[in-house]
Amino acid sequence: MISTITDSKIKNRKHAAQLVSQQLKEYHLQNGVVVAVPPGGAAIGFHVARELGLPLIVISCKEIEHPRDSRKSIGSVCEDEKVIHNDDRGIPADYISNQINRLQHSAKVENDFYNAGKESIALADKTVILIIDKLSNADALLACINCIKKEKPLKIIVAVALAKPEAANIISGCVDEFLYLHTDAAHFENDFDTILDEETQHFFKVHDKILH
Numbered sequence: 613m614i615s616t617i618t619d620s621k622i623k624n625r626k627h628a629a630q631l632v633s634q635q636l637k638e639y640h641l642q643n644g645v646v647v648a649v650p651p652g653g654a655a656i657g658f659h660v661a662r663e664l665g666l667p668l669i670v671i672s673c674k675e676i677e678h679p680r681d682s683r684k685s686i687g688s689v690c691e692d693e694k695v696i697h698n699d700d701r702g703i704p705a706d707y708i709s710n711q712i713n714r715l716q717h718s719a720k721v722e723n724d725f726y727n728a729g730k731e732s733i734a735l736a737d738k739t740v741i742l743i744i745d746k747l748s749n750a751d752a753l754l755a756c757i758n759c760i761k762k763e764k765p766l767k768i769i770v771a772v773a774l775a776k777p778e779a780a781n782i783i784s785g786c787v788d789e790f791l792y793l794h795t796d797a798a799h800f801e802n803d804f805d806t807i808l809d810e811e812t813q814h815f816f817k818v819h820d821k822i823l824h
Contacts, residue, residue, distance in 0.1 A: 625655045632656070637664070642739065669726075671691075672690065693754055736765065767789070774793065
């Protein structure tokens with residue numbers, strides 16, 4: 613299922629999170645987990661998890677850039693998962709292998725950074741609310757979704773602030789529910805200012821103190 617949440621202007625990531633939380637209020641204090649894709653998704657995920665009273669973790673997902681066209685990707689990776697759809701058979705196998713190794717290492721470093729000091733959270737039989745701020749390419753989430761599915765969650769809901777229609781159509785076919793705010797950046801009052809990793813890590817520490 614795919615649905616839009618609002619026609620109003622979006623002020624910032626906190627406002628986006630408030631709109632998402634209102635749509636998902638039935639999951640307040642239920643058997644769920646918010647999974648955020650950093651960095652922007654981590655900021656939105658913090659506010660959603662806080663509103664819904666749910667635990668929060670990060671799963672980093674990295675797109676594999678096409679070697680001859682930086683506007684395209686040939687797949688994506690998480691720390692323990694990869695998705696490759698190499699339609700161009702001219703791409704060298706060693707390039708793909710090197711990119712997978714490099715990006716999976718980067719994903720592990722990012723996961724360790726954000727989830728530092730947090731207990732491991734099992735996703736089995738839980739409703740997973742997967743958050744990202746911008747979805748211009750399905751590869752921004754595909755490996756992450758596959759990683760989550762391996763844990764056999766009850767349901768996967770993806771919530772996105774800004775989603776391009778093609779990417780939204782692909783991702784919606786991979787999950788139980790897909791929610792987005794807009795497909796046009798003109799509906800945002802700013803372009804979601806760059807957010808620092810340290811700032812989003814602070815969100816996570818604050819969230820853990822609230823839950824405990």
